[in-house]
Amino acid sequence: MKITTLGEDGLPPLREVIAAHGLSARKSLGQNFILDLNLTRRIAREAGIAGANVYEVGPGPGGLTRALFAEGAVRAAEWLSTRTGCYDFQDIYTQI
DSSP: OOOOOOOTTSSOOHHHHHHHHTOOOOGGGTOOOOOOHHHHHHHHHHHTOTTOEEEESSOTTSHHHHHHHHTTOSEEEEOOBTTTBOOOHHHHHTTO
16 A cells, blocks of 8 residues: 555654554554554653653554654654564654
């Protein structure tokens, strides 16, 4: 599946990212993809990460990563999984 639309932030909707890469959360591993952008923004805002380097483990489709950059994180590094492949979110989210 090719990503065809962009949101107001210039990035593709999370549901399209998930579909395009064939991702799915595995409940047996305790994984959850947070798709509620209001929730991810609140988490990032409450973390107070402006100007900080952030290390996000298991970023999934990148919903929280987007919010971290929007709140002023300087750089976000993530764990790369053989299941999800090697996605370089840094290149995508520095556009925010």
